[in-house]
Amino acid sequence: MDAALIPVKELTRAKSRLAGDFDDAARLEIARALLDDALGLALSAPFFTWWVVTADAEVAGAAGARGLRTTADPGGGLNTALDAGIAAAAAEGATSVTIVPCDVPLAFRGDLEDLRDTGATSDVVLVPSGDDGGTNALYLSPPGLVTPRFGEGSLKSHLAAAEERGVRCSILALPRLALDIDTVEDVDAFLAWPRRFPSRTGDVLERLRPA
Numbered sequence: 001m002d003a004a005l006i007p008v009k010e011l012t013r014a015k016s017r018l019a020g021d022f023d024d025a026a027r028l029e030i031a032r033a034l035l036d037d038a039l040g041l042a043l044s045a046p047f048f049t050w051w052v053v054t055a056d057a058e059v060a061g062a063a064g065a066r067g068l069r070t071t072a073d074p075g076g077g078l079n080t081a082l083d084a085g086i087a088a089a090a091a092e093g094a095t096s097v098t099i100v101p102c103d104v105p106l107a108f109r110g111d112l113e114d115l116r117d118t119g120a121t122s123d124v125v126l127v128p129s130g131d132d133g134g135t136n137a138l139y140l141s142p143p144g145l146v147t148p149r150f151g152e153g154s155l156k157s158h159l160a161a162a163e164e165r166g167v168r169c170s171i172l173a174l175p176r177l178a179l180d181i182d183t184v185e186d187v188d189a190f191l192a193w194p195r196r197f198p199s200r201t202g203d204v205l206e207r208l209r210p211a
Contacts, residue, residue, distance in 0.1 A: 002116065003089035003143065004048035004098040006038050007073070007081045010056045015103075021184045026208050033204040034181060035059060037105040039066050044109040047116060048098060053085035082148040089143055096141035099148065104136060105201035106176035106193055114174060115139050123167035127174050128155050136178055184209075 008014075014031035015022075022030065042050040043066060052063035055073040063070050071088040073081040082099060089097050098115055100107070111127075115137060118125045124146060125139035135154040140146060146165060149157040155171075162169035179189060187205055195202055 001049050001094045002096045003094035004050050004100060005082060005085040006042060006052050006100055006102050007078055008035060008052055008054040008056065008059045008102045011058060017182050018184060022208060029204055033200040034103045034105060035062060036200045038102045039063060041107055042068055045112040051085050051089055053081045078150050079148045086143045094143050096139065097143040099138040101136060101180055103181045104177050105199050106179050108176065108197060111174045111177045114172060118170050118172050122170040124162040124169040126155060126158050126171050127177050128171065129180055130178050136180060
């Protein structure tokens with residue numbers, strides 16, 4: 001089984017870096033739109049068995065209503081949540097795990113197919129995030145091959161971890177998956193992309209931040 005994880009923090013705590021440009025109600029609406037698009041992305045890629053890792057009952061309910069598995073975020077930050085998700089997937093017999101963020105509304109099925117296909121010849125696959133040195137997707141086979149190290153400079157940290165293990169590692173540039181929504185500059189970059197697919201995030205942000 002090829003598993004995939006979407007970690008989702010509590011919706012009321014999400015997108016705090018947008019606070020200077022969007023009020024609490026707007027940020028909650030954006031977080032819900034991003035979640036809706038992320039769950040839609042998961043449903044478009046049934047070649048993965050999906051888990052949503054969260055401590056938010058609303059998020060878990062939305063995922064479960066769409067037939068996705070959920071596992072509890074034990075608290076302690078993103079990497080701790082991912083450790084829990086990886087353990088849950090491995091316990092169910094997963095032979096690989098792919099980690100995808102909740103806030104990449106440009107991503108589409110083709111990006112996930114590219115990740116899976118690259119994983120056929122690599123033990124670790126890294127998708128860089130923009131130009132900030134982060135990681136926006138991570139493929140591991142087997143699931144516990146390296147410990148997730150998301151955060152500042154995570155691309156270099158993941159590369160170092162793969163090198164320490166002596167495993168095959170690929171960097172896969174996927175521009176649509178590279179754009180996550182953290183800052184108002186990310187919002188503007190997202191809105192500048194031509195709309196290829198229906199997007200609740202696009203609908204919400206176009207209304208909240210008209211050109």
